[in-house]
Amino acid sequence: MxxxxxxxxxxxxxxxxxxxxxxxxxxxxxxxxxxxxxxxxxxxxxxxxxxxxxxxxxxxxxxxxxxxxxxxxxxxxxxxxxxxxxxxxxxxxxxxxxxxxxxxxxxxxxxxxxxxxxLRAKTAQAKTQVELARSQYLLPRLTRMWTHLERQRGGTGTRGGAGEKEIETDRRIIRNKITRLTKKLETIDKQMATQRKNRGSLVRVALVGYTNVGKSTLMNILSKSKVFAENKLFATLDTTVRKVVVHNLPFLLTDTVGFIRKLPHSLVESFKSTLDEVREADYLIHVVDISHPNFEEQIDTVNETLADIIGDKKPMLMVFNKIDQYTHMEDGEFDHTANTKHNVSLTDLKKSWMAKSEHPCIFISAAERINIKELRDKIYHQIKSIHAERFPYDNFLY
CATH class of the missing domain: 3.40.50.11060 (GTPase HflX, N-terminal domain)
Known part of the structure; x- marks a missing residue:
């Protein structure tokens, strides 16, 4: 199929x-x-x-x-x-x-x-990456009952009594396809690397986070553009880069594919070129959906994936989004014997995370535009610091 x-x-x-x-x-x-x-x-x-x-x-x-x-x-x-x-x-x-x-x-x-x-891939790079990952996944899993290769083989529907010979034919088709896609992706990766070099020496900032936490919505607010945003998983696959100016300071902002628990290894490998935007970023904005009951595990998933992609830690801002959707029980309904999300007020949660996080934190609602000015200010001061270190002769600008 x-x-x-x-x-x-x-x-x-x-x-x-x-x-x-x-x-x-x-x-x-x-x-x-x-x-x-x-x-x-x-x-x-x-x-x-x-x-x-x-x-x-x-x-x-x-x-x-x-x-x-x-x-x-x-x-x-x-x-x-x-x-x-x-x-x-x-x-x-x-x-x-x-x-x-x-x-x-x-x-x-x-x-x-x-x-x-x-289904989501739109650009040639994303389509090639997904096709390669999918082919690598399917190769050891071909079975007699149904395959994903009818279009390549010219058939329609399931093949009934397909035997080992046909499965071997399918395996050969996939191996050849993997070789072709790998070469194609190498060519695209070289083109994308050239594009990144041609962007000059502006400070680079990357939005990262679990899928469907509001990265694209935040991208639209900060860059005043219209990046596709939807309440579905993996609404964004293709990396989007926009030039943003906060106060008087320009920088490049990148919206990247969202991470997810148990992301297929073949996808991580295929998308590493796309995630070069994260690897080469000067500063990361880790967006978290604080209204999600399992947001702390989502943070761990993102951090583990980042460690796999970039190795060394980078300066990061933790942005806890969707505070307008955060819910907890009324004071009289608290079960003080249980340490659950419903027992913790947003105020206490803020204090807790600001105390234990190794990175600066801010709590916002991108959809409701809550604390966006404070977010811009935090980003500005960090970008200003990086810019001043890189271009000390430009200090008079700010």
Whole structure:
């Protein structure tokens, strides 16, 4: 299957599957499945039910136990479900076994993200990056039941009794495609590197953060431009660079692709050239959705990805966005025995983060334009410091 959205306009119907383990509590798994549902919605898929099972570790053969698999099978039969989406990655053998047992389309989290990226990619660079990552993911996972190669092979629909010979043909097609895409991406990367060099020596600032935290909305406010922003995951794939002037000081502001938990490794590798904008930035603005119940884990995910991309730490401003959507219980309803988000007021949360964060913090609402002036001032003082160090003879400008 080449795209999740049916070209005939029919919406796919799916169920979600997750496993509760000693490493993932039931509450965490429910939050992860909420995100998986949002991913499915972004891809145009309607989800009808979620299945969870408590195991010491995922089943080697079917990811879930046989009994739970039978339960899923009965539900998809009775409700005309055509897709099952697993929250974790399936091994090639698990994928093959589950497909044979359920006889519907099977996706794991990585493949769902890859297909969303494929739908979102607009520029030649993004399209090539996604195609390469997707091909690398698919190579070890080709099965007899269904493949993603009908267009390349000239066929239509599933192929029924395809044998090992056809699978080997598919593997050869993908290997050749990977080689071609790798060379194409190298050429594009050289062109993009030249473009970055031609921008001169202006201070570079990059917006980073988890997907759907409001980076593009903030980009539009700071740069007074109209970068595409939408309440969907991965609304921005293609890096956008704008020249911004705060007070009298110009700098380059970059909006980058959002990160997500368990981002497919092949995507991280393919998008490293795009993320050169982050690597070469002088200053990072880490945007956080403080209204999200799991925002602290999202911060950890972003920091881990940044460490993988850039290694050394850079100067950073923590921007806690969406304070207008932050909710907590009324004073009389607090359960003081539990240290949960609902027990912490926004004021206390601000004090906590300003005390423990190694980076400066600011709390804003991009949508409601709350504390935007204060944000501009913080950015200005940091850019001014970097600019003064780089161009000491320009100090008279400020």
């Amino acid at each position: 080449d795209k999740l959205i049916n070209t005939a306009g029919e919406q796919e119907n799916a169920v979600l599957v997750g496993v509760i383990t000693p490493q993932q509590s039931e509450e965490q798994v429910e939050e992860y499945l909420d995100e998986l549902r949002f991913l499915a919605q972004t891809a145009g898929i309607k989800t009808h039910k979620r299945f969870t099972q408590q195991l010491q570790k995922p089943d080697v053969k079917f990811f879930v136990g046989k009994g739970k698999l039978e339960e899923v099978k009965e539900f998809i039969k009775e409700n005309k479900i055509d897709t099952v989406i697993f929250d974790d990655d399936l091994s090639p053998s698990q994928l093959r076994n589950v497909e044979r047992a359920l006889k519907v389309k099977i996706y794991d989290r990585s493949l769902l993200i890859l297909d969303i990226f494929q």
